[in-house]
Amino acid sequence: MSSHPDVQTHAHDEIHLPPPSWGPIVIALGVTVLAFGFVLPLLLPVGAIVLLVGIWKTSNFSVIDEIRTSMGVHSRMLGMWVFLASEIMFFAGLIATFLGYKQRAGEVAYLLNVPLMTIGTFLLLTSSFSAVSALSALQQNKLKAFRNWLIATMILGGLFLGVELLEWGELIGHGITTGTLFGSAFFTLTGFHGLHVLIGIVWMVFLLARTLRGRMTPASATGVEIFGLYWHFVDIVWIVLFTIVYLL
Amino acid sequence: MTEYTSQLTEHAQRKPNYLLIFGVLAAITLIEVTLATDKPLVLVLLSMAKIVLVAGYYMHLRFASGWFTAIFLTPLPFVALVMVALVVALAPGADGSASVNGVCSLF
Incomplete structure (x- = not known):
């Protein structure tokens, strides 16, 4: 999209229609089946597979279109920022609940493995650095570097999840399960954060698949930047969680 | 496309030193876990500094439209x-x- 005044005015007058796709219908179907999966667990993998196919079809554009809103900002970037704002409220509710239950649960916080999760924190911080380096490489048309940074980010995200699972295993070994007051708040909070990390990794698998098919160019950088916003936000959430759950 | 490429070039010129920011983030984390564990107010301030660095430089809020900052802070x-x-x-x-x-x- 050009910043030339005439072109921008023209763009604002346009009605932007995305290309036809059955992806959103498949996504809706996948989410529905996934929701039923919480009652009938056999449906969970089916819903997840249908959902992933839908996301794949929806995300499979060669270039993210450069549509600007009347505010002069990129429409998809705006959408991601609004989504992240809603995520702030989501995690605020979980964190507040954790803090409230932590007070009532008594002294169990000493069971938390601070050194282990410090390593986890460094893994996520490093993954943020590698994610932004991947974006930078793509913007400079260094596709091999982009691919390598992306793979590094995936590995670091996966290692963080591994560290988190180790921590969970230790706590369960100490009798802190979802059946306890502290455990229910802790596992819900860190579990939802871990789920966000997992979703980010799946997102990177899609990006990597497109890269390997030769469909990534500097013009695709906006899509990668939108992914980066999500990934860095997940890092920010962990910065808050690490302080509140492990250090305070 | 030409305009888009020029936007990228402009962005690249204003690109911060990501490695330096990572170093600062790592240093703050080390301070948190070694020196500040019994100082709640310091821990909160250090966390806020890390959030500002990640949002400002890795998420590019420092260089992006003020709308995005407003939405994020709302x-x-x-x-x-x-x-x-x-x-x-x-x-x-x-x-x-x-x-x-x-x-x-x-x-």
Whole structure:
């Protein structure tokens, strides 16, 4: 999209229609089946597979279109920022609940493995650095570097999840399960954060698949930047969680 | 495409030193876990510094439209309300039960 005044005015007058796709219908179907999966667990993998196919079809554009809103900002970037704002409220509710239950649960916080999760924190911080380096490489048309940074980010995200699972295993070994007051708040909070990390990794698998098919160019950088916003936000959430759950 | 490429070039010229920012983030984390564990206020301030660095430079808020910063900051007053309400509501009362009635009286 050009910043030339005439072109921008023209763009604002346009009605932007995305290309036809059955992806959103498949996504809706996948989410529905996934929701039923919480009652009938056999449906969970089916819903997840249908959902992933839908996301794949929806995300499979060669270039993210450069549509600007009347505010002069990129429409998809705006959408991601609004989504992240809603995520702030989501995690605020979980964190507040954790803090409230932590007070009532008594002294169990000493069971938390601070050194282990410090390593986890460094893994996520490093993954943020590698994610932004991947974006930078793509913007400079260094596709091999982009691919390598992306793979590094995936590995670091996966290692963080591994560290988190180790921590969970230790706590369960100490009798802190979802059946306890502290455990229910802790596992819900860190579990939802871990789920966000997992979703980010799946997102990177899609990006990597497109890269390997030769469909990534500097013009695709906006899509990668939108992914980066999500990934860095997940890092920010962990910065808050690490302080509140492990250090305070 | 030409315009887009020029935007990227402009962005690249204003690109911060990501490695330096990573170094600062790592140093702050080390300070948190070694020197500041018994200083809650310092821990909160250090966390806020890390958030500002990640949002400002890795998420490019420092260089992006002010709209994005406004959108990102808009939930914060509501976050404060939710935190106060839930923490007060779930805090143990004198008899050990949740003081939900206490928070209701706040409103």
